[in-house]
Amino acid sequence: MALDDLPGWLPVWCAGQLGAEPVGVRFELRSMSAVFGLRLADGRDVVVKAREDDGRAASCVAAQTWLADKGFPCPRPLTAPVGVGVLAVHAEEFRPGGEPLPGDSPDVAVAYAEVFAGLMSGLAGSAVPPPLPNPRWSRWDHRDSGVWPSIGSLDELDQRAVPAYVVDTARRVRERLLAADLPCVLGHADFEAQNLCWHGTEVWAVHDWDSLAWQPEAALVGAAGGAFPKTGPATLPPIESSAAFLAAYQDHRGRRFSEEEQEVAWAASLWTAAHDVRWEALHGKAPNADDALRTQAAERLRRANA
Template sequence: MLDYMTKLIAERIAPWGKVPLLQEIFQSEEPATVARHIYEFCEAELGQQPTEALFFFCSIGVVFGLEMPGGQRIVIKAHKPERPLTFLTQMGNVQRYLVARGYPCPRPILGPRPLGRGLAIIDELIDEGVFRDAHEPVIRKAIATALYELIQLLRHVEQAGIDPTPFDLRLPSDVLWPNPHNAIFDFEATREGAEWIDELAWKVKRIIEADEQPPVLSHGDFSANQMRLVGDHLRMVYDWDSLTLRSELVSVGATASTFTYSEQPGITNIETTYADAAAFIVDYEAARQQPFTSEEQRIIQAATLLGQLYSARCQHALHPHEHKYSRIWYEQMCAEYGTIL
């Protein structure tokens, strides 16, 4: 079992070269060392060793799918050392709150508990259903409706004893970008050539800052990559460590910018176009049964554009000399969003 987990990790990270996140959490990028950490964690926290390694992913956190004796299937997600205990504790509380109300999210089993230099949580693994292409109108509508339902459920979580403040990750007025979600993106070292991205991002950030709606909890990565469906209905939404506190308008816009993204097998069209984003916003309006005002639309579109600009900034950080995001693309984006600038 340990050898198989080691092989699974090695195969996954082979194309990547360096994996800074593994070093951050486990102080090693050696697959055998990482596998041993997980093996020992299961034995210490669950009193038993896994019988099968199902999958391994590495992005914002390090994720392991495991089968335990008796057939129990679990997900372990190890978090960076800087991820606060209060954040992960309240995250589990939010998940339990949603599960109790029938929302499709995993049931927490244990955690947060120390793992390596960070903390880990264990959730029930539910992998019924399939991943779908969110360009399909019926899937796009399901995602928009589920986002609306989620925001309504989380609008007053304080009344259930949940503290939403650990999820308030809004940046100060003089800070443009958050720390990139993955250490492979170095914004500081790749400033040259990204000036046009930053310039436009500052403009839309100021529009968003004029939003006077109160913040509410929402899912910060509400995309096809995180969702399984049975038929046309959501069966499970993953990645709850992306919970974030911001206004409904910003959540709608940010989701509209990336909802089609997916790394799942068989889904090749992951680009979210301006037309996709506009259709998503219309679907969200249908779910809330009320259109947004023109000023609300302006803030939503600004949040959509900022999401796309963050993606552009990440791509530039990976390939600063390829000029994938050319002046032509910049002018096209300005034309599409010219009404809000």
């Protein structure tokens, strides 16, 4: 990407918030947000993130700053979120290097669980306001009618494309999660392989801090244990790997989950996968007959008492 292709507001924003305009573009990524890796005129490399302002950005950046100050391996924010039209924009340090840690074996699950435990321990002491509403793929706690949260771009598509077992799984998961009486805490709701970089078995950087959620700890842990190996399409790790993740997390936190928390964790391990399979089906990417959700749903639902 050339400098001339940057959004018109970005050089002015950098000059005002960072004290220097960009003179080079290291990378650009676009998904739910736009992410620009920039070289500034004063020689610094920074990352600028912009996404539609849904009221969550201030809390998410504050939590990321809190963790960075405590030494957790995440990019340190350089600015608070600043409104630019409908966007919330902030800058953070450029933290290059590291590689994804591939695989979904129990040993790999334990490595991810150790990082998640450290993340949750670090957030436990913060006083950040809840970043609500929760991200759409983890928003089982919505108050909309029906099973799924209301998302216009999905709701307008032909819902008949979604396999019945996906809808039934999501319904049973949501009923179990809503029936729980557990306090909410702050946690990372997009804890996937594509958002972590490693040096061997040592984590180097955890990214995507605009995906924090305010939900019961067990639900956040269960969701992470069901999503940690994801790098693309909807998937689930083997059940024994999710079990290893759950056990290792409790070991590192020094607290055993109650029976209800265990059930909530297993229920939450299915919600993101169901959301992702629905998204793929609605966009013409129907899951295979032997996809992981279809294969594992019954056992995970049994463990969830759902």
